[in-house]
Amino acid sequence: MRLDEAIMERSNKRNSLVMSFLFLLCIAASCFAQDEPQILTGTPNDPLLRAQFMFDGQWMPDFDESKIGAINYKTLQNFRYTDAGLTVPLGYTKINSTNHTYGVKPISMIQLESPYTTTSYVLLDGHDSSTLSNVLVNKTAVPGTGDFEGTALDSNTANSLFGRFSKAPNGNIAYANGESSKIWGGEEMQISAYYTVDTTTATYADLTYAAAGDTITTAGGNYTTDGFLPGQVIAVTTSTSNNRDFTIKSIGGAGTVITVVENAVVNEGAANADGVFTVDNPRKDPVDWTREVTNNLSSAGNVAPIGGGIDASTNVMLHFDGDEGSTTITNSSTSAAPAATANGDAKLITTSKVFGTASGTFDGTGDYIGITDDDGVSDYFFMGTDEVTVDFRLKVLATPGAAFGLFGQRDDADNRVRFYLNTDNTLNFESEDATVVQWAMSRSWTFNLNQWYHIAVIRGWDGDEDKIVIAVDGAVLGVVESVTATDTWPDLAADLQVATTGGGQLPANVEIDEFRVSKGIARWTENEVPDNGLIEFAPPTSPYLPARLQWYVFTTRPLKAVKYYVQTANVTSSSTTVETWDGSGMSTLAVSSDGTKPGAISMAQTGTIAFQSSVNVAKPFHFERIFLYVYKFTLSAGSAGIYQVTADAPFQDVVDIWDGINRQPIAFNMWDDSAETWRDYTLE
Structure with a gap:
C-alpha cells in the first residue's frame, strides 16, 4: 500500500469514528431534551419572566398553539388590557354623526x-x-x-x-x-374611604360662656365622659348668644372646661345658660366599610349598612356575645334596654353561633332568659294593635318531644302571648286576652336539626297592621294571617321570656342568637327581594349595629355627586342631606337631585345624589389617619344596604394632597447649633 493510501485510510477511519461519536451525542442530547420546554424565539428564557411576559408577539400555532412569541405580533395586535381581562376594539367607526355646533x-x-x-x-x-x-x-x-x-x-x-x-x-x-x-x-370614579359614624350629642343646662379665654364651662356635666375630644368641631344650639360652630382646643378642669380655637365666645350664663352640643365631625366608634363599597360584589360580606338594626324602635337586642359558659346576657338596645337575666342553666356557647363570639344555649330543662316588662311604668312589651317584629336566629338541637317555647309573655293561661315549635313541626303564634283569643296562627315548617335559621314574626306585613306573617330565612310560611284592628298583644305584667312561652312553660332545647324585639315597626314588607321564588326579603348578613344614619365618603378631590348602588332598599319615608368640610366646620351643600329617591323614600334604589359643586368650598379633612376631602351624608330615617359607591368629581385643577401612604424618608438631618453642624439621624 502506498503511503498516501495508508494516510487516507486512517483519516477515513478517524472521521468515521468522529461522526459516530457526534451522532451518539445528538441522540443523547435528544433523549435528555425530551422533557425540556420549547422556548419561542425572542421570549425570555426564565420561568418568572415568561409568566409576566406581555402579549406583544406573533401566535405560531404550528410551533406551539399555547404560546405567543415576542415579535411580529399580528393576529392579536388589537388586544388591550382591562380589569376584566383582554378586550379588543371592534374596528374603526365614526365618533360623532353631525358637526358640533361650536364649529370646533x-x-x-x-x-x-x-x-x-x-x-x-x-x-x-x-x-x-x-x-x-x-x-x-x-x-x-x-x-x-x-x-x-x-x-x-x-x-x-x-x-x-x-x-x-x-x-x-x-x-x-x-x-x-x-x-x-x-x-x-x-x-364615576372610585372613592378613597367610606366610614359610618355616630354623632356625640349632649345637653347642658348649667353653662357659663366666657369671652375672656374663650371658654365654655359646665357646672354639673363632664365633656370628657360625654365623648367630646380636642380637635372636634361642636355645633352649639339652644343658647342665647353662642349658637355657632366651635373647634375644641382643649378640655380641662377635669372635663368641665372647654377652650375653643375661635375668638368668638360671647359672655353668657353665670352658670344658668342652656346648650346642646353636637359634634359636627362625629368620631364616635367609626366603622370602616371601604373594602365593602369599592368592589362591585353584592354578596354577603360586601354590603355596608346605613341605619342599623338597633334604633329607637328596638326594645330588646340580645347578641349573646361573651365568654364560654358565661351567664351574663346583655340587652344592647339603645333606647329601652330593660334588663335581661339568665335562668336555669341558660348560658353562652362559643363553639356555635351565627355572629359575634357566642350564642345562647338552652337544654330544655328550665333554661330561659327573662326580660323585665317594667309593668305600669315602661310596659316595654305592651304592643297593643301596633306593628311589631320579633326576629332571631334559631338552631333546634333535638326533635321536640313536647312543644318548644321560643318566646312568650304569660300572666296566666287566659292572658298570654306565645310563639312555639310544636311536635307536629309547626310554628305557632298566639295571643289571648282575658280568655278571648286574639289570633292563633299555625304554619308548617320543614327543618333540619343543628342548622341555623332566621325566624321572623311580623305584624304590619305589606304596610297593613291587620296582617301577620311568620317567615323563615326570608320566606313567608303559608298564607298571611288577617286580624282585625282591635286584635291585640295585651298589656301583661309578666316578663318576656326567651326559650320558653312565658312563666317557664314549654322550655326548648335550642340555641338562639341575635334576638331582637322591635316595637311599633314592621322590619320587612312584601317582595323586598322580587323575582326570587318564595323569598320575600333578605335576612341580615351581619350582626345588628346601633343605627348609623350618618356616613363619610372620602375622595382625593372635590365632588359634585356620589352614586350609591343599593342592595337592600330603604322602606321608610326619608331624605338625605350632604355636607363637606370647609376648613372650619361642616358646610351644607344644596342637593339638586336624589336619584335614590323615586318617591318619598331616599336610598330606595340605586342612583346618584347630585349637589352643588364643592370645588371652591371643600378642604381636606383629617380623620382616622387619613387626610382627604370628606362628604358627610345623613339619612333622616330608615335603613339600607349599599354594595358600591362611586364619586363624580368635576373637571378641575390638579390638587396637591397626600395620598395616605406612609413613606420612609431618604435622609433625616438635624442642625446642632452648638457644634454648628448637621447631625445625621437617618438610621435612628
Missing part, C-alpha cells in the same frame, strides 16, 4: 374607558371660531356613533395654549394647556 377645530383627543355605568368618554380639545379652546365630551359607547355634548367640560382663556391629554393614574385623564393642569375621571 380638533386639536387633540383621547378616550377614557370606565368600568362603571358609562363605559367610554371621548374627550376633544378644540378651538372655536374665536380661537378659544374648549374640552368637549362624547359619552357614546364605542363603537357606537353619537354626538359631543353641547356643554363644554372646560373652557380655556385667551392665555391658554393648545391643550394636550394624557392617561393619569387610577383611571383618570390629565389635561394641560400651558396655563393650567387639570384632571377628570368620568362621572
Whole structure:
C-alpha cells in the first residue's frame, strides 16, 4: 500500500469514528431534551419572566398553539388590557354623526374607558371660531356613533395654549394647556374611604360662656365622659348668644372646661345658660366599610349598612356575645334596654353561633332568659294593635318531644302571648286576652336539626297592621294571617321570656342568637327581594349595629355627586342631606337631585345624589389617619344596604394632597447649633 493510501485510510477511519461519536451525542442530547420546554424565539428564557411576559408577539400555532412569541405580533395586535381581562376594539367607526355646533377645530383627543355605568368618554380639545379652546365630551359607547355634548367640560382663556391629554393614574385623564393642569375621571370614579359614624350629642343646662379665654364651662356635666375630644368641631344650639360652630382646643378642669380655637365666645350664663352640643365631625366608634363599597360584589360580606338594626324602635337586642359558659346576657338596645337575666342553666356557647363570639344555649330543662316588662311604668312589651317584629336566629338541637317555647309573655293561661315549635313541626303564634283569643296562627315548617335559621314574626306585613306573617330565612310560611284592628298583644305584667312561652312553660332545647324585639315597626314588607321564588326579603348578613344614619365618603378631590348602588332598599319615608368640610366646620351643600329617591323614600334604589359643586368650598379633612376631602351624608330615617359607591368629581385643577401612604424618608438631618453642624439621624 502506498503511503498516501495508508494516510487516507486512517483519516477515513478517524472521521468515521468522529461522526459516530457526534451522532451518539445528538441522540443523547435528544433523549435528555425530551422533557425540556420549547422556548419561542425572542421570549425570555426564565420561568418568572415568561409568566409576566406581555402579549406583544406573533401566535405560531404550528410551533406551539399555547404560546405567543415576542415579535411580529399580528393576529392579536388589537388586544388591550382591562380589569376584566383582554378586550379588543371592534374596528374603526365614526365618533360623532353631525358637526358640533361650536364649529370646533380638533386639536387633540383621547378616550377614557370606565368600568362603571358609562363605559367610554371621548374627550376633544378644540378651538372655536374665536380661537378659544374648549374640552368637549362624547359619552357614546364605542363603537357606537353619537354626538359631543353641547356643554363644554372646560373652557380655556385667551392665555391658554393648545391643550394636550394624557392617561393619569387610577383611571383618570390629565389635561394641560400651558396655563393650567387639570384632571377628570368620568362621572364615576372610585372613592378613597367610606366610614359610618355616630354623632356625640349632649345637653347642658348649667353653662357659663366666657369671652375672656374663650371658654365654655359646665357646672354639673363632664365633656370628657360625654365623648367630646380636642380637635372636634361642636355645633352649639339652644343658647342665647353662642349658637355657632366651635373647634375644641382643649378640655380641662377635669372635663368641665372647654377652650375653643375661635375668638368668638360671647359672655353668657353665670352658670344658668342652656346648650346642646353636637359634634359636627362625629368620631364616635367609626366603622370602616371601604373594602365593602369599592368592589362591585353584592354578596354577603360586601354590603355596608346605613341605619342599623338597633334604633329607637328596638326594645330588646340580645347578641349573646361573651365568654364560654358565661351567664351574663346583655340587652344592647339603645333606647329601652330593660334588663335581661339568665335562668336555669341558660348560658353562652362559643363553639356555635351565627355572629359575634357566642350564642345562647338552652337544654330544655328550665333554661330561659327573662326580660323585665317594667309593668305600669315602661310596659316595654305592651304592643297593643301596633306593628311589631320579633326576629332571631334559631338552631333546634333535638326533635321536640313536647312543644318548644321560643318566646312568650304569660300572666296566666287566659292572658298570654306565645310563639312555639310544636311536635307536629309547626310554628305557632298566639295571643289571648282575658280568655278571648286574639289570633292563633299555625304554619308548617320543614327543618333540619343543628342548622341555623332566621325566624321572623311580623305584624304590619305589606304596610297593613291587620296582617301577620311568620317567615323563615326570608320566606313567608303559608298564607298571611288577617286580624282585625282591635286584635291585640295585651298589656301583661309578666316578663318576656326567651326559650320558653312565658312563666317557664314549654322550655326548648335550642340555641338562639341575635334576638331582637322591635316595637311599633314592621322590619320587612312584601317582595323586598322580587323575582326570587318564595323569598320575600333578605335576612341580615351581619350582626345588628346601633343605627348609623350618618356616613363619610372620602375622595382625593372635590365632588359634585356620589352614586350609591343599593342592595337592600330603604322602606321608610326619608331624605338625605350632604355636607363637606370647609376648613372650619361642616358646610351644607344644596342637593339638586336624589336619584335614590323615586318617591318619598331616599336610598330606595340605586342612583346618584347630585349637589352643588364643592370645588371652591371643600378642604381636606383629617380623620382616622387619613387626610382627604370628606362628604358627610345623613339619612333622616330608615335603613339600607349599599354594595358600591362611586364619586363624580368635576373637571378641575390638579390638587396637591397626600395620598395616605406612609413613606420612609431618604435622609433625616438635624442642625446642632452648638457644634454648628448637621447631625445625621437617618438610621435612628
